[in-house]
Amino acid sequence: MQYTSAVGAGKLRRLRRVFGDDGRSVFVAIDHAAYMGEGPPLGEPMREIAAGRPDGVLATWHLARAYAGEFARSGLVLRVDGGSSEIGEFPAGDTSSILYTVEEALKVGADCLVMLGFPGAPDEEKSLTRLARVCAEAETVGLPVMAEMIPGGWGRAVPWTVENVARAARIGAELGADIIKTMCPGPPEEFAAVAEACPVPVVALGGPKMDNEDELVAVAKGIVAAGGAGVAFGRNVWGAEKPRQLVERLREAVHGPEAG
Numbered sequence: 001m002q003y004t005s006a007v008g009a010g011k012l013r014r015l016r017r018v019f020g021d022d023g024r025s026v027f028v029a030i031d032h033a034a035y036m037g038e039g040p041p042l043g044e045p046m047r048e049i050a051a052g053r054p055d056g057v058l059a060t061w062h063l064a065r066a067y068a069g070e071f072a073r074s075g076l077v078l079r080v081d082g083g084s085s086e087i088g089e090f091p092a093g094d095t096s097s098i099l100y101t102v103e104e105a106l107k108v109g110a111d112c113l114v115m116l117g118f119p120g121a122p123d124e125e126k127s128l129t130r131l132a133r134v135c136a137e138a139e140t141v142g143l144p145v146m147a148e149m150i151p152g153g154w155g156r157a158v159p160w161t162v163e164n165v166a167r168a169a170r171i172g173a174e175l176g177a178d179i180i181k182t183m184c185p186g187p188p189e190e191f192a193a194v195a196e197a198c199p200v201p202v203v204a205l206g207g208p209k210m211d212n213e214d215e216l217v218a219v220a221k222g223i224v225a226a227g228g229a230g231v232a233f234g235r236n237v238w239g240a241e242k243p244r245q246l247v248e249r250l251r252e253a254v255h256g257p258e259a260g
């Protein structure tokens with residue numbers, strides 16, 4: 001029998017809570033209302049998402065508490081940065097802080113933490129320092145961290161090139177993150193360069209709502225085919241007419257037919 005440290009075992013168990021046996025995951029992001037303006041509708045739509053059995057949900061403190069029962073079978077990825085309602089997708093300047101300690105996150109049942117990193121932004125040192133500090137602290141209690149890496153462009157006009165997204169993902173991993181969430185820089189095939197460059201699993205974020213669900217499901221399939229570990233979609237799921245069915249379709253796209 002081979003023993004691992006207690007915190008190592010804790011991290012392993014928590015990572016298993018947010019990934020399937022195949023090492024892939026369908027995360028649903030429901031944390032928008034705290035910092036991105038419009039957020040997911042409460043009540044029945046939340047229960048609908050939960051009924052689709054996402055592998056994990058990216059949630060705020062409130063949603064983690066309010067829907068603890070509904071999402072008990074999905075891993076909880078707690079948003080720990082924020083404190084400004086102007087963070088959005090493209091911050092003019094970094095106004096974010098760390099809101100919760102790792103102990104508080106454990107109390108609410110977090111299996112993982114999520115926070116943003118903006119490498120290549122003019123004030124990148126703020127978010128990258130926060131990320132590194134939280135990763136180091138979370139490591140001491142065996143709590144994984146998902147870094148949402150949004151490249152700022154390193155002074156160039158077009159920030160989301162394949163090279164920049166791959167570089168951003170790698171930076172997140174180097175600073176200590178266990179999972180990277182980042183954008184797909186173009187067609188899903190291009191995610192291969194991002195996944196290959198990164199030593200930890202990378203999942204693709206969703207972005208604004210698409211008109212066609214078939215296309216969204218095809219993107220999820222393409223991400224996995226390109227070596228991505230899955231998807232973390234928000235608006236496209238909670239904005240769907242039938243969120244439960246969409247989560248099931250995404251599960252099938254990411255994990256294969258028996259998972260749907």
Ligand SMILES: O=C[C@H](O)COP(=O)(O)O
Nearest residue numbers: 029205206207233234235
């Ligand atoms: O955690 C929040 C997400 O980054 C936003 O998700 P979304 O772009 O798929 O709506």
